[in-house]
Amino acid sequence: MLVHTNVDSIIQQTAPLRQAYTIKGVLLGVIDSGIELNHPDFQDSTGKTRILYIWDQNQAFNPAQQALTYNYGIEWDSAAINSRISTHDDKANEFGHGSNVTGAAAASNGLASGQFRGVAPEVNIITVATDFSKVNWLQTVAEAVDYIFKKADTLGMPCVINASVGTYVGSHDGKDIAARIIAGLINQKSGRSFVCANGNAGSQKFHLQQAPINDTAFTWFESTPSQWSGLGGLYYEVWSDTADFQNLQFSIGADKVINGAYSFKGRTNFSGIQNRLNTVYYDTLRDQQGIRLAAIQTYAEQNQGRYKLEIAIINPDSAQFLFRFETKGTGKVDIYSSNSFFGHSNMISSNLPNPQQFPPIQNYVKPDSMQTMVSSFTCSPSVISVGNHYNRRLYTDVTRTVRNMGVTPGQISINSSLGPNRLGDLKPDVSSAGDFMFSSGRIATIRSLLNSSPEKISTDTLHWRNGGTSMASPTVAGMVALYLQMCPNATQSQIIADLNSSAKKDQFTGTQTNFTYGNGKADGFNFLKRKTFLPSLAAILPNLCMGDSLPLSLSPTYTSYLWNTGDTVSSILATQSNNYYATVENQFGCKATTDTLNLLFNALPIKPTIARSGNTLSISGNGFYQWYYNNTRIMGATNASFLAQASGNYYCSLTDNNGCSINSDTVNIIITELEEATLQSLSVQPNPSNGIILVKTNNNVQIERIELFNVAGKLVWNEKIQQSGQQFSLNLSLIIKGIYFLKAYSSKGTIQKKLLIE
Numbered sequence: 001m002l003v004h005t006n007v008d009s010i011i012q013q014t015a016p017l018r019q020a021y022t023i024k025g026v027l028l029g030v031i032d033s034g035i036e037l038n039h040p041d042f043q044d045s046t047g048k049t050r051i052l053y054i055w056d057q058n059q060a061f062n063p064a065q066q067a068l069t070y071n072y073g074i075e076w077d078s079a080a081i082n083s084r085i086s087t088h089d090d091k092a093n094e095f096g097h098g099s100n101v102t103g104a105a106a107a108s109n110g111l112a113s114g115q116f117r118g119v120a121p122e123v124n125i126i127t128v129a130t131d132f133s134k135v136n137w138l139q140t141v142a143e144a145v146d147y148i149f150k151k152a153d154t155l156g157m158p159c160v161i162n163a164s165v166g167t168y169v170g171s172h173d174g175k176d177i178a179a180r181i182i183a184g185l186i187n188q189k190s191g192r193s194f195v196c197a198n199g200n201a202g203s204q205k206f207h208l209q210q211a212p213i214n215d216t217a218f219t220w221f222e223s224t225p226s227q228w229s230g231l232g233g234l235y236y237e238v239w240s241d242t243a244d245f246q247n248l249q250f251s252i253g254a255d256k257v258i259n260g261a262y263s264f265k266g267r268t269n270f271s272g273i274q275n276r277l278n279t280v281y282y283d284t285l286r287d288q289q290g291i292r293l294a295a296i297q298t299y300a301e302q303n304q305g306r307y308k309l310e311i312a313i314i315n316p317d318s319a320q321f322l323f324r325f326e327t328k329g330t331g332k333v334d335i336y337s338s339n340s341f342f343g344h345s346n347m348i349s350s351n352l353p354n355p356q357q358f359p360p361i362q363n364y365v366k367p368d369s370m371q372t373m374v375s376s377f378t379c380s381p382s383v384i385s386v387g388n389h390y391n392r393r394l395y396t397d398v399t400r401t402v403r404n405m406g407v408t409p410g411q412i413s414i415n416s417s418l419g420p421n422r423l424g425d426l427k428p429d430v431s432s433a434g435d436f437m438f439s440s441g442r443i444a445t446i447r448s449l450l451n452s453s454p455e456k457i458s459t460d461t462l463h464w465r466n467g468g469t470s471m472a473s474p475t476v477a478g479m480v481a482l483y484l485q486m487c488p489n490a491t492q493s494q495i496i497a498d499l500n501s502s503a504k505k506d507q508f509t510g511t512q513t514n515f516t517y518g519n520g521k522a523d524g525f526n527f528l529k530r531k532t533f534l535p536s537l538a539a540i541l542p543n544l545c546m547g548d549s550l551p552l553s554l555s556p557t558y559t560s561y562l563w564n565t566g567d568t569v570s571s572i573l574a575t576q577s578n579n580y581y582a583t584v585e586n587q588f589g590c591k592a593t594t595d596t597l598n599l600l601f602n603a604l605p606i607k608p609t610i611a612r613s614g615n616t617l618s619i620s621g622n623g624f625y626q627w628y629y630n631n632t633r634i635m636g637a638t639n640a641s642f643l644a645q646a647s648g649n650y651y652c653s654l655t656d657n658n659g660c661s662i663n664s665d666t667v668n669i670i671i672t673e674l675e676e677a678t679l680q681s682l683s684v685q686p687n688p689s690n691g692i693i694l695v696k697t698n699n700n701v702q703i704e705r706i707e708l709f710n711v712a713g714k715l716v717w718n719e720k721i722q723q724s725g726q727q728f729s730l731n732l733s734l735i736i737k738g739i740y741f742l743k744a745y746s747s748k749g750t751i752q753k754k755l756l757i758e
Contacts, residue, residue: 001104001391004410004433005475006504007119009525010482016532017525018593021482023123027052028106028481029148029161030474031141032098034090034129037081039462040112041103041440042125049081050108050125052155055147056088057131057140068147073131088129089442096442098129100466101164103440105474105481113460116438119478119524126151130165138167138178138376145182149192158191158484158589162477164470166374168201168341171239172334173422174380175304183382190489191589195477197469198385198428199374199417202516205349206338207371210327217365218253220322220348223313224339231315233294234323234345236337238309239422245273245307248331252285252311253324254293255358262358265293265321270328273307276300285313285323293317309333322348334371334422370515372417373428379421384480384496387518388416388434388472389508395436395465398450398457405436411508412516416469419515428518429496430503434472438463479524487531489589502526535584537594544601545660550574554594558584577601602658610652610667614750615644617652619664624655627713628663636712643709643741644669645752682744688756691733697746705745706730708755710738732757 002008010021035042035051042050057073065074076086090096106125107118128144130137145161152159170176174183186194210217225232240248253267266287275281276298283296294316300309313323327333337344347367355362378385390407397403407413413435419427441464446457456465480495487494503520505511513519538553553571554561561568563582574580581596608621618641619625627637630648644650647670655661682703683696697703708717717735721728737757744751 001433001437001475002117002119004389004391005119005479005522005524006526007475007479007524010528014525016534017528018532021485021528023120023481023485025157025488026120026123026481026484027126027148027152027155027157027159028102028120028123028477029126029128029152029159030098030102030105031128031130031144031148031161031163032101032165033094033096034088034098035102035125035127036090036096036099036440036442037086037088038443039099039103039440041107041116041118041462043108043111044122045111049078050106050122051081052078052124052126053151054081054086054088054127054129055144056129057134057144058091058129059087068150070143070147091129092442092445096445096464097164097466097470098127099442100439100464101162101470101474102127103463104437104471105162105478107440112440112462115460116440116463119475120481123478123481124155124157132165138176141165141377142178142181142185145185145194149185149188152192158488158490160193160195160477160480160484162195162474163377164197164473166197166199166376166378168199168206168336168338168372168375170336170375171306171308171422172336172371172373172375172379173239173306174377174382175306176376179377179380182377183380186382186492190491191484193384193480193484193492193495194377194382195384195386195473195480196378197374197473198378198387198419199372200388200415200468200470201341201372202369202412202416202418203414204338204341204372205367205369206336206341206347207369208335208337208347208365208367209332209371210325210335210365211332212248212327213330214328216326216328216363218324218326218360218363219365219367220255220324221337221345222322222348223316223319224345225319227345228314232319233315234311234313236311236325236335236344238307238311238325238333238335240307240309240331240333242302242305242307244332246331248272248327248329248333250309250333251324251326252283252296252313253326254285254287254321255324256318256320257322258320260353262353264360267324267326268296270326273300273309276309277302293321294323336371336375370418371420371422373419373421374417379425379427381425382492384430384476384499385428386469386473386476386522387428387431387516388413388467388469389431389517389521390435391433391437391467395438396459397455398459398461399454400459401455403455407435410506410521413468416516419518426513426518427515429500430476430519430522431509431517432472432475432522434469434475435467436465437467437471438465439471440464476522479522479527482524482528483531486528487588487590489587490531491588494588498530499527502530531588531590533586533590533592535582535592535594537580537582537597543659544599545658546601546604548575548601550599552580552597554582554584558586560585574599575601602660604660604662605654605656607662608652608654608664610650610664612667615669615671615752617642617644617650617667617669619652619654621654623657626653626655627651628653634712636710638712639714641715642713643743643752644671645741647671682751682753684742684753684755687753688758689732691735691757692729692731693755694727694729695744696727701746701751703728703744703746707743707745708732708735709741709743711740716740
């Protein structure tokens with residue numbers, strides 16, 4: 001089952017899933033026959049029960065153990081279960097059905113024998129043991145739903161309910177009061193979901209739809225001898241939307257069958273439904289000679305935009321009659337009738353005469369197996385109904401005998417009920433693995449059947465073979481529990497949308513939705529994948545240095561944020577070396593964690609110092625240099641030394657290989673008047689020059705050495721003056737054209753001149 005439902009990919013944490021999902025913070029409610037309290041599958045690793053509450057609706061009411069405000073049954077909590085004072089037992093006459101169902105969704109991770117695991121192995125469990133004998137059983141189901149959801153609210157947990165129970169009787173449109181109450185409870189708030197079995201009547205033909213178009217259609221119903229306390233007769237219900245019955249008329253007729261010969265005997269007058277509303281209407285079916293054939297009673301009522309017409313024939317005059325239900329005009333009616341499923345009358349679908357034997361047969365409408373799903377809440381668009389496809393063909397039983405079920409895994413079970421509901425809504429929503437599955441069993445039942453039915457017992461003698469949509473449904477409920485762990489605020493409509501859109505289509509399902517598989521096969525991994533997301537941790541990552549601050553921001557917008565720094569805002573400033581990540585939550589309560597950003601803030605280089613020689617400034621330290629004058633960057637001044645040309649404040653920034661920078665202290669340079677006067681004692685001509693210049697001095701200034709600096713302060717030429725005197729020439733024609741500073745060293749000091757070489 002875990003493979004067919006792709007839950008194994010969840011277990012393996014296949015990308016993009018980023019964590020294990022075991023559902024400790026989610027509640028699974030199961031409405032069924034009960035649960036085996038002592039089964040290891042429903043205990044934790046310490047042997048304590050995972051069942052938080054049981055409301056056993058079958059036991060006599062005890063005010064001291066009242067389930068909320070309901071005055072029937074009793075409630076047991078986990079303390080009573082752990083102390084073994086609870087008297088609850090999964091129903092023996094149901095063969096531990098509730099335990100089977102719960103196991104498929106929630107069997108612990110191999111704690112029983114190391115072999116069996118449900119979809120949600122650590123989910124919290126709450127059980128309602130339903131009493132199928134209650135007169136208004138559907139009302140008790142609605143009350144069970146209310147009870148479970150209120151317990152979930154008290155516990156502060158999201159909750160999914162599985163109901164692998166139901167009745168085939170009813171309108172099959174989800175408009176009955178119990179279905180509407182359940183839908184209202186589901187949609188009352190987020191974090192609630194409801195999953196149910198679609199039914200196991202896919203091979204049965206108990207649905208009939210007559211939709212004549214200005215012609216007469218008829219179908220035969222047979223009298224059942226056991227009907228009406230042995231008097232024999234018929235009973236069935238006709239359902240229709242009010243608009244579909246407005247232009248239809250109906251009658252009840254009879255045909256006699258003797259030795260394969262059919263003959264029409266008579267019919268009641270055709271009538272509309274309006275004159276049958278809210279009253280028991282008595283009519284007599286007579287043959288064409290006026291002889292009484294049967295007494296007929298009808299009753300009709302209108303509710304929720306639909307009609308329900310009940311038809312009863314008690315103690316007909318002959319067992320040789322087949323009774324017609326006939327319609328004419330335009331419109332549509334649906335009938336659900338079966339003696340074995342409802343105690344109603346069977347419709348004739350086989351061994352019909354041919355037109356030569358009985359010409360009216362050309363207007364005959366056969367019953368079909370469509371709309372054979374369970375009625376009431378199963379038909380509601382607000383619930384998830386599940387069909388059943390084969391899970392496995394071969395297995396080994398307790399006797400080590402290999403059993404061959406003769407089926408094709410992945411193919412729909414022949415018994416899986418078909419949709420749609422009466423209104424044409426798609427049902428089932430999805431199908432899932434059901435036939436055949438070993439699941440947690442009622443221990444006493446297993447032990448009693450070890451000899452008589454070993455083919456149904458697993459090798460560990462703790463698990464029981466079961467199947468049907470009853471077992472398919474809880475696999476989907478388990479998936480929803482996983483989904484609610486991921487997104488605890490998800491609504492049922494969002495859950496349904498993601499479940500349906502993620503369903504798998506294959507060679508069995510076909511490419512289109514249909515009334516057999518629904519939207520396809522439930523795929524747990526792709527279902528959860530719909531809600532996985534990776535929030536983007538937006539940041540431009542330069543080389544970082546101590547003292548820097550890096551903005552880290554998350555996108556898009558989420559409802560809540562939690563950084564590993566403890567911050568709860570969308571953006572933070574990173575100021576130190578660390579691993580940074582954040583967990584966010586969206587509007588559905590879905591949480592996701594960003595990738596981790598490993599930030600390293602590099603140490604700053606050692607602070608450099610400036611040495612001064614005259615107006616030449618030199619910096620210590622290795623790296624990349626940049627000089628500044630009065631806090632303004634000097635273009636091109638990137639050498640370790642710099643010639644100051646004007647009075648002011650100078651400092652140098654040293655950058656290491658990591659891109660980290662530190663500034664030296666500031667040095668104030670003052671160009672003195674004496675220096676200015678000395679500058680006047682030097683003449684450089686011509687200026688601008690083509691590179692051949694004449695240098696003259698006066699005031700007996702003797703030049704000893706000449707240096708030439710570019711505007712970046714880089715030394716590009718130097719020459720020691722060998723000749724004596726106060727006048728000499730320099731050939732600078734090989735120097736690149738530009739602006740330079742000529743520095744002349746003399747016996748009386750240093751002289752500087754600006755020089756333009758063209």
